[in-house]
Amino acid sequence: MRDLTEGPIAAHLLRMSGVLLLNSLAGTVFSLVNIYWLGKLGPTAQAAVTLAAMPIMLVLILLPVLSMGAGVLISHAVGAKDRVRVDRIFNEAFGASSIVSALVALLAWANREAFSGLMTADAATAAVIASFYSWFIPSIAIQIPMLVLASMLEFTGNVKAGAIAQVGTVALGAMLTPALMFGWSGLPAMGAAGAGLASLLSCAAVMLVLLAYFTRKDAYLRMRPAIWFARPRELWTALKIGVPAGIGSGVVSVSLLTIGLMLRPFGPIEQAGFGIGQRAFQAGLMPLTALAGAICIVAGQNYGAGLRERVSRTLRIGLLFAGVLVPVLLIVSEGFAPWIGSRFSSDPQVIAASASFLRIAALDLIPLGMASVVFAVLSGMGNTRAGLMAQLLHMTLLVSLACGLSLLAGFRPSWIWWAMVAAGSSQAMMAWWFLRREFGKPAEAPLAASPDSVAVAP
Numbered sequence: 152m153r154d155l156t157e158g159p160i161a162a163h164l165l166r167m168s169g170v171l172l173l174n175s176l177a178g179t180v181f182s183l184v185n186i187y188w189l190g191k192l193g194p195t196a197q198a199a200v201t202l203a204a205m206p207i208m209l210v211l212i213l214l215p216v217l218s219m220g221a222g223v224l225i226s227h228a229v230g231a232k233d234r235v236r237v238d239r240i241f242n243e244a245f246g247a248s249s250i251v252s253a254l255v256a257l258l259a260w261a262n263r264e265a266f267s268g269l270m271t272a273d274a275a276t277a278a279v280i281a282s283f284y285s286w287f288i289p290s291i292a293i294q295i296p297m298l299v300l301a302s303m304l305e306f307t308g309n310v311k312a313g314a315i316a317q318v319g320t321v322a323l324g325a326m327l328t329p330a331l332m333f334g335w336s337g338l339p340a341m342g343a344a345g346a347g348l349a350s351l352l353s354c355a356a357v358m359l360v361l362l363a364y365f366t367r368k369d370a371y372l373r374m375r376p377a378i379w380f381a382r383p384r385e386l387w388t389a390l391k392i393g394v395p396a397g398i399g400s401g402v403v404s405v406s407l408l409t410i411g412l413m414l415r416p417f418g419p420i421e422q423a424g425f426g427i428g429q430r431a432f433q434a435g436l437m438p439l440t441a442l443a444g445a446i447c448i449v450a451g452q453n454y455g456a457g458l459r460e461r462v463s464r465t466l467r468i469g470l471l472f473a474g475v476l477v478p479v480l481l482i483v484s485e486g487f488a489p490w491i492g493s494r495f496s497s498d499p500q501v502i503a504a505s506a507s508f509l510r511i512a513a514l515d516l517i518p519l520g521m522a523s524v525v526f527a528v529l530s531g532m533g534n535t536r537a538g539l540m541a542q543l544l545h546m547t548l549l550v551s552l553a554c555g556l557s558l559l560a561g562f563r564p565s566w567i568w569w570a571m572v573a574a575g576s577s578q579a580m581m582a583w584w585f586l587r588r589e590f591g592k593p594a595e596a597p598l599a600a601s602p603d604s605v606a607v608a609p
Contacts (some may be wrong), residue, residue, distance in 0.1 A: 152371035153308030155452040156230050161468050167445035168472075170310040175437045176316045181321040185346060188329050196343040197278035199271075206266065207291060215400055217248050220393025223451050223533055226306040229457025236385070241303055241372045243386045246379025248299040256292035262599050263288060272291030279343050288294035293354040300361055306448050307371055312364060316357050323353035336557065380454060386437060395539035396530070402542045409550055413557060414564060421564045423506020427495045431505070433449075435480050439520060442472055443527035450531030462528065463590065469524040477520035484513030504564070511568035518579030525582035529589060537589075541581040548574035 164286050168466035191197055221244030228236040259266065297320075300422035301313030330338050331345030341348060365374050388461050407429065446469040453461040484491075526538035552570035555564055 152229060154229075155308050155449045156456040156458055156461065160449060160465050161472075162447045162463070164442065164468060164472065167305075167308075167310050167448060168441040170314045171305070171444045172438055172441035174310075174314045175441060176479060177314075177318045177321045179434060179437070183322055184325050185328060188332055188347065189343065192332065192342060195273075195276055196279055199276045200283055200343055202286070203267075203280045203283050206270075207287075209347075214298055214397075216390065216393040216397035217244050218299045218391035218393070219396040219530070219535065220244075220391070221299070221385075222302050222306035223392050223447070223531065223535075224389050225303055226448055226451030226531065227455030228305050228532070230452035232456075237307075237371075238373055238375060239378060240385045240389065242375045242378035242384045244299060244303065244389060245296060245374075246376075247383070247386060249296045249379070252292045252295040252578045257293075260284070260288045270471065282342070282344040283347045286344055286351050288347075290347065290351035290354045293351070293358050297354060297358045297361060300365075305444070306451060306544055308448065308452065309371075309446075310448075316361055319352050319360070322358045323356055324349050327352055332334075337352065354390075360516045390448065392530075392533055392535050395473070395535040398541045399535075399539045402539070402546050406546045408545075408550060410553070410567060413553055413567060417564055420500045421496075421504050423496065423501045424492070425508055425564070427505040428508030428512065430495070431491045431509055432484075435516075436483060436514075436519075438476055438480070439473065439516075439523050441525075442469065443523045444477065445523060447525040447531040450528045451533075454532045458525050462532065466586075466590075467522065469528065470521065471525050474521040477516050481513050481516055484509050484516070488513075507565055508562050508568055511565060512571055514572045515575035518575045522578040522582040525586050528586060532589070534589065537581070538583040541585075544577050544581060545574050550578055 159454035185200070189200055210581060221240055224240045224256060227238055228234075228240060262282045263284040264277075267277040267284065270280055271277050297316065301316050304310075304312050327349035328346050330336055330341070331341050331349050333345075334340030362374070364370065410425065411422065414425055415493045446465060450462050453465065488509040489502055491509060492502040494504070496502055522541065526541065529537045531537075549570055553567045556566045556570060
């Protein structure tokens, strides 16, 4: 545990956001490595794993429901020096994530062939999906509790352990994936199923290390299995915080799906350009996302400690950091858009389409930078509904504007990108409104602790 209620806030934010950025980069590298090796197996395997990932992404949208909700409550309890409440929140969230993910995985594994048939009409591709699911679905049962563990560690101020776990998973997966796919070192050549087994083995190994980490005598978070099956006392409060975060992830997915459907009349060139541009844009957002994660944790602990002035200072320093970061990202996106597109495609038309998207969408970084900082502070204070309302308004405006523009003569994909920028400004306005509303009212105590909680020194 690291006490973030003392010491320079700027130093806390820089240290933590750097580690969280490394964590995000590791996940991106793992994804790129998988894409590379799957390409060596041919288009059927590549298509199969891509299709197989879609329903899994819907399951992972549920992850913030527990990780965010429990994490925020833990940060409040850590700030209040309430060790008893920290233990209860931690064990209730871990127990719930383990039980629910195991049940969902068991149901999905038993029906893996039916799910595979729903994803594609091609029998060969469906067979590859089913073989991949045989190993990958059990890995999800391990991966969700593992990510919940890492997230709760982060909210205690310990971001290094989660980053080490993520990097360890990536490193093991990067070594095992090609070995199991192609039968290196005498191993059986399993094709796409090897990618699923590699995920299972790497997740299981890292999970065992994490569990050993929590059994140390000096561990701040302690495993108490008796609490996992006891009547929950904190879980409902965690869900009230986490559910809006989970719905928000779904809203983003629906927005992207809507845009993808609107591009269908323009053919594969524009669709490929959007896919490349969107991936590059999301990669560019990683520094902002890491900063927002650090802000949420620091604000949460100080809010739990009742240090309202430090919460306000976290907001001001976060806005300053975003004000430095956004222009750099904007310059890179505007100046290097064609080069970025050329890293993913050799087709001049696809490169031009991706550059058009990236240059226009990059303007959305300006309102997004402010909004991400404000909503991170509000989330740290337990108010995740504000971010959800802003995302719902953004999606409504984007879809309405884009659909309206599509009815006009001469409609082009670039009009959708400008609609994104226009809708993005609503997030900044909503952030400003919630900011004035939250900080303009008298200070409130954080969410109440359990009746049996006792404040103890860490």
